[in-house]
Amino acid sequence: MRRLWGRGARGTLAARSIGPASPASAAHVAPVDGFFYHTIDLPGHDTILGAWDLRGDPDAYLGFVDFAGKRVLEVGAANGYLSFEMERRGASVVAYDLSPDLLGDIMEVPGLDLASFHERYRTTVRGLNRAWRYAHDALGSAAVLVHGSAYEIPDEVGPVDVVTFGSILLHLRDPFSVLGQAALRARERIVVTDTLNPPFTLESQERGMIFDPSLGRDPCSWWSLSPQAVRRMLEIHGFGRSSVYFHRQIFRPDFAPWGHTRPGEHTGPEITGTLFTVVAER
Ligand SMILES: C[S@@+](CC[C@H](N)C(=O)[O-])C[C@H]1O[C@@H](n2cnc3c(N)ncnc32)[C@H](O)[C@@H]1O
Secondary structure, three states, X not given: OOOOEOOOOOOOOOOOOOOOOOOXXXXXXXXXXXXXXXXXOOXXXXXXXXXXXXXXOHHHHOOOOOOOOOEEEEEOXXXXXXXXXXXXXXXXXXXXXXXXXXXXXXXXXXXXXXXXXXXXXXXXXXXXXXXXXXXXXXXXXXXXXXXXXXXXXXXXXXXXXXXXXXXXXXXXXXXXXXXHHHHHHEEEEEEEXXXXXXXXXXXXXXXXXXXXXXXXXXXXXXXXXXXXXXXXXXXXXXXXXXXXXXXXXXEOHHHOOOEOEOOXXXXXXXXXXXXXXXXXXX
16 A cells, blocks of 8 residues: 655644535625635636635645546536646546535434525535536636536446546445446546544554544534545455555635635634545556
8 A cells, every 4th residue: 555645734634524504704705606615726816715725735635646638527526626627637527516406415413404404505516516617617627517416427427537536425325336336437547535534544454434423513424434445445346456645635624614715814724634545446
């Protein structure tokens, strides 16, 4: 197993979240009516800050895959920072994500007001879709955004060389089945990135998965996964040669789970989260 540290600074662990947005504060000036989960630089704008800033080490996040000439399916694209980074590296990208009519897996924890959670979740997904399209147009991208569930990837997507899962498996009730879907489509590689949370460490060899790591506080966070669990799932699906990379990325907790603002308007803390990326080949 290869271990590699990215360029991000060492620091505190942070959990990833996909839950619906809190209303943006007045200080958060939206350049577009959308949710920017990722920090992104777009022509004609100041940097748009989002909760996760992957700009320091996108290559580690993407497992140092050579994307030149590859057709890529990116499952869970959010506002697309990684879609456009892969495209910049020569990939033809099919970004794939939910739509307001098709939400992800919600854990119905006791006391959850499901109706209002659905409403906020819809707003969040609508905002992410809008932000992706906005960035796409601003960058003159040729990537396409297809809507659907990770459990049923439509035939129109066709075969691809690489499938990526950036910080989405933790949000799925059944990550094993979803990886199986990907294995049917990926000619070469599957790339899985997720947050490395305790009790898992860089040295952990157990194939562990912690159920409901936030103890119901985030009904969209189903699992905390270990790199070894991900490797084993991919091995069973026929992707038996894998490498693991560790990296740190910047997280702005007061944006969580979603946000948008501009540099200079943001005064909250920045921490770094430790993540792992598994790159598995057929
Ligand atoms: C935490 S964000 C990660 C964004 C990006 N991939 C990254 O690595 O930074 C998870 C994304 O997966 C999408 N998602 C969640 N559940 C999904 C599902 N069942 N099917 C398709 N997309 C899903 C969310 O809408 C969101 O855009």
